[in-house]
Amino acid sequence: MQIAIDEARYGMKHNHGGPFGAIVVKDGNIISRTHNNVLRTNDPTAHAEILAIREASAILGKFDLSDCEIYTSSEPCPMCLAAIYWARIKTVYYGSDKDDVAAIGFDDSLFYRHIQGETHDMTLKLINTEREECLKLLREWSEKSDKQMY
Amino acid sequence: MQIAIDEARYGMKHNHGGPFGAIVVKDGNIISRTHNNVLRTNDPTAHAEILAIREASAILGKFDLSDCEIYTSSEPCPMCLAAIYWARIKTVYYGSDKDDVAAIGFDDSLFYRHIQGETHDMTLKLINTEREECLKLLREWSEKSDKQMY
Numbered sequence: 643m644q645i646a647i648d649e650a651r652y653g654m655k656h657n658h659g660g661p662f663g664a665i666v667v668k669d670g671n672i673i674s675r676t677h678n679n680v681l682r683t684n685d686p687t688a689h690a691e692i693l694a695i696r697e698a699s700a701i702l703g704k705f706d707l708s709d710c711e712i713y714t715s716s717e718p719c720p721m722c723l724a725a726i727y728w729a730r731i732k733t734v735y736y737g738s739d740k741d742d743v744a745a746i747g748f749d750d751s752l753f754y755r756h757i758q759g760e761t762h763d764m765t766l767k768l769i770n771t772e773r774e775e776c777l778k779l780l781r782e783w784s785e786k787s788d789k790q791m792y
Numbered sequence: 793m794q795i796a797i798d799e800a801r802y803g804m805k806h807n808h809g810g811p812f813g814a815i816v817v818k819d820g821n822i823i824s825r826t827h828n829n830v831l832r833t834n835d836p837t838a839h840a841e842i843l844a845i846r847e848a849s850a851i852l853g854k855f856d857l858s859d860c861e862i863y864t865s866s867e868p869c870p871m872c873l874a875a876i877y878w879a880r881i882k883t884v885y886y887g888s889d890k891d892d893v894a895a896i897g898f899d900d901s902l903f904y905r906h907i908q909g910e911t912h913d914m915t916l917k918l919i920n921t922e923r924e925e926c927l928k929l930l931r932e933w934s935e936k937s938d939k940q941m942y
Contacts, residue, residue: 643922650929654936661933685846686855686879687837696835705836715926717916721878724871727903727914729836734916737926746934753877764877766867766884772793776865776887779800783811784896786804 643713643737645675649690650715653677660748664690664714666698666707666731673710674698690714691722695729707731716743719750793863793887795825799840800865803827810898814840814864816848816857816881823860824848840864841872845879857881866893869900 649663659678666673674697679688691714699705708730717736718726726734744751756764799813809828816823824847829838841864849855858880867886868876876884894901906914 643919644925647922647925647929654929654933661929680855680878684853684855685849686857687842687846687875689878692837696837699835703834705830705834705838707836713919715929717918719874719878721871721874724869724874724900724903725837727906728830728839728869728871732914734914735919736916737919737922738930739918742927742930746930750874753874756877764882764884766886768867768889769793769863769885769887772797772887775797777892779797779804779811779865780888780892780896783804 643715643735645672646690646713646715647737649675649677653679653690656682658682659688662690662714662716664694664712666694666710666712668698668702668707668710673701687721689719689722691718692725695725695731699729705729711735713737719748720753793865793885795822796840796863796865797887799825799827803829803840806832808832809838812840812864812866814844814862816844816860816862818848818852818857818860823851837871839869839872841868842875845875845881849879855879861885863887869898870903 646663646665650661653659654661659680663677665675674694676690676693676697678690680686698707710731711733712726712731713735715737717739796813796815800811803809804811809830813827815825824844826840826843826847828840830836848857848860860881861883862876862881863885865887867889
């Protein structure tokens with residue numbers, strides 16, 4: 643956890659992004675260590691956990707990180723939590739929680755409220771005109787694939 | 793939407809990943825067009841929407857894509873939806889919905905059920921030993937920042 647905190651502090655000091663750091667660990671060894679880089683890279687997806695997962699996957703040469711754990715200085719936002727889910731990481735250690743992070747302005751409860759239809763600052767629209775073609779595509783996949791999720 | 797579908801089909805044909813494509817559009821112009829690349833790149837975060845957002849941000853040189861819209865062949869998973877949220881994209885058009893995607897095995901309701909505590913295949917643990925240092929870090933940020941969320 644201390645290393646994740648050090649990453650967060652480094653990122654904050656150099657104005658790379660928010661004060662968040664993360665490391666991916668396998669068998670007690672650090673595979674990747676990163677921090678939020680949204681500002682530095684102009685990439686809204688460059689949260690610490692996303693970058694740590696991407697780097698660990700690149701190093702290990704696989705997208706399935708089920709033999710890894712992740713340590714993050716703050717409880718993951720929904721994007722990062724879902725990324726951890728897709729990476730099949732089973733254990734997440736964090737140093738401060740959602741409420742702590744919301745208290746300094748990173749309030750991801752807004753996102754969850756949005757999903758539940760309580761806020762309407764984002765609009766999701768099903769386009770019906772190509773629906774049949776989209777369904778055909780999914781059926782083709784279904785017939786072809788081993789049905790892993792990724 | 794047709795272009796997003798074409799991307800999805802291309803990716804499926806070449807075994808780059810799941811049958812999903814996305815484009816980011818600004819003022820009627822396509823900024824980026826991508827498809828799921830999880831298999832090709834061994835990156836569990838390489839969903840179509842994430843890649844489209846990353847590419848659009850790189851091209852436009854900013855992480856705030858509030859002047860853009862996104863078209864995606866299927867309703868975004870939680871990771872991608874949250875990425876869209878962080879990118880401040882306000883309108884999402886999709887060609888098939890969550891239930892269609894779940895029917896071929898990409899069941900992200902598992903993730904939502906996990907968040908709600910109904911499944912326990914992922915463990916989140918608050919590490920208390922460094923909690924005070926984490927909180928100090930967040931307070932420092934709070935004093936320094938203009939409190940944008942990213």
